[in-house]
Amino acid sequence: MDGAQLLIAGIGGLGSSWALKAHERAGNDVDLVLVDADESSFSNDVQAHIIRLGSAEDASGCAGLPPLGEQRMRNAANVTRMLLEDVELVILLAGLGGGTGSGAAPEFARQARLSGAVVISVAAHPFTAQPSRRIIAENSLEKLEKHSDICVRLSLDRLAWQARERGSDWRLGASWVEELVDGLIRTLLRLGLINLDMMDLKAIVGHKGASTLLVAQGHGDNPQGLLDDAMSSPLASLKLDGAKGCLLQIEGGPGLTVGQVGEVADLFTSRLDDDAQVILGARVSEDLHDRMRVVAVVSGLAE
Numbered sequence: 001m002d003g004a005q006l007l008i009a010g011i012g013g014l015g016s017s018w019a020l021k022a023h024e025r026a027g028n029d030v031d032l033v034l035v036d037a038d039e040s041s042f043s044n045d046v047q048a049h050i051i052r053l054g055s056a057e058d059a060s061g062c063a064g065l066p067p068l069g070e071q072r073m074r075n076a077a078n079v080t081r082m083l084l085e086d087v088e089l090v091i092l093l094a095g096l097g098g099g100t101g102s103g104a105a106p107e108f109a110r111q112a113r114l115s116g117a118v119v120i121s122v123a124a125h126p127f128t129a130q131p132s133r134r135i136i137a138e139n140s141l142e143k144l145e146k147h148s149d150i151c152v153r154l155s156l157d158r159l160a161w162q163a164r165e166r167g168s169d170w171r172l173g174a175s176w177v178e179e180l181v182d183g184l185i186r187t188l189l190r191l192g193l194i195n196l197d198m199m200d201l202k203a204i205v206g207h208k209g210a211s212t213l214l215v216a217q218g219h220g221d222n223p224q225g226l227l228d229d230a231m232s233s234p235l236a237s238l239k240l241d242g243a244k245g246c247l248l249q250i251e252g253g254p255g256l257t258v259g260q261v262g263e264v265a266d267l268f269t270s271r272l273d274d275d276a277q278v279i280l281g282a283r284v285s286e287d288l289h290d291r292m293r294v295v296a297v298v299s300g301l302a303e
Contacts, residue, residue: 005087006030006185007117011105012069014095014124016041022093022181023048029189033083035108037072037100049083051076053104066140069103077111084115088198089188091181092119092148095156097126097133102140109147118202120184120213121148122177127156150211150297152180154235176233180215183295187249187281196281200247204279207245207300214268214296220252223264226294230268243272244300249281251295253288260292268296276300 008030010019016034020043023032033049034042042050053072073080084090090112094105105123112119121144126133145151159176187196205211216230246269250261261282269278285293 006089006091006189007033007084007087008181009033009035009090009092009108009112010041011035011092011094011108012098012101013038013041015093015101015105018093018122018177020046020048022091022178025178025182026185030185031087035073035100035104037069051079051083053100064136065099066103066136069100070107071103073104073107073111080108080111081115084112084117087112087115087117089184089201090117090119091184092121093177093181094121094144095124095126096137096140096144097130098136102136106140106143106147109144113147113149118198118205119148119150121145121151122154122180122213123151124154124156124159127160149205150213150299152213152235158235176215179217179293180213180295183215183249183251183293184213186251186283186285186293187247187295196247196249196279200279200281201297204245204247204277204297204299207277209244209299210301210303211297211299212240212301214294214298216294217291220256220260220290220292223260223267226264226292227267230294230296239301240271240298242300242302243276243298245277245298246272247279247281247297249283249295251283251285251288251293253290253292254284254286255290256282256284256292264292264294268294272298273300 008019008023010016016036035051037053092109094101096102109119123144126137214230216226218226218229248268250264265280
């Protein structure tokens, strides 16, 4: 996808934290914008675009009020419009349930779609023990889904549980989110044996119905293990049966064979609709050695 412009957008405190880590892993081929009302989300040593929603002296942020976050994001439309010029894909990361993420994220997605970009949103849903924040998040999620080509809902309960299993802090280094963003960027930016581009992505997200994303890593000789890894992701819900479209990127080390690609592809598409549109990409990456990475964009799911 030569010349394509990709943008990682972190909205709110959690979204900005994840965006910083994802951008660090993705490299300088991708732009980064951080949007928040809290000054602590902005790091001085990172080459990121900054959109401040309020003054630096305003310590209350958006005060847990989504309408305030939405209005401040709308007031920044002139800045956003310049930032989004020529951008083809926006990967938006946000935590829902507060004022900035719940209010500004849907509005940023709306502006990005108006600019002509494909918008893939990853939204973190609050913990079960936070009922008031979950109500705010549900209202925001409906708007975010409306303004996104793909909106993936993460369960913080599942994400935190998986992080504890690894002995890591889910707030600072959500490896699943980083792997997802890195996988999408590798899929669309880097040349491979079978190449995918923005036209392929647009064709898949054009199917009516819900959409989701899968990412998995594992040993190249264990395709079932790859599928199991994908299905154990921290998504709030994950049902692939009857999907109408799938963009599938399979990446492996120097020993990657056509047989392995075919076996993994068959396994990952076995639950799709019989007439589903499947677009396959494959790439050899030296750093993977004997492992494989799979990224799948699945669309046309039952709402």
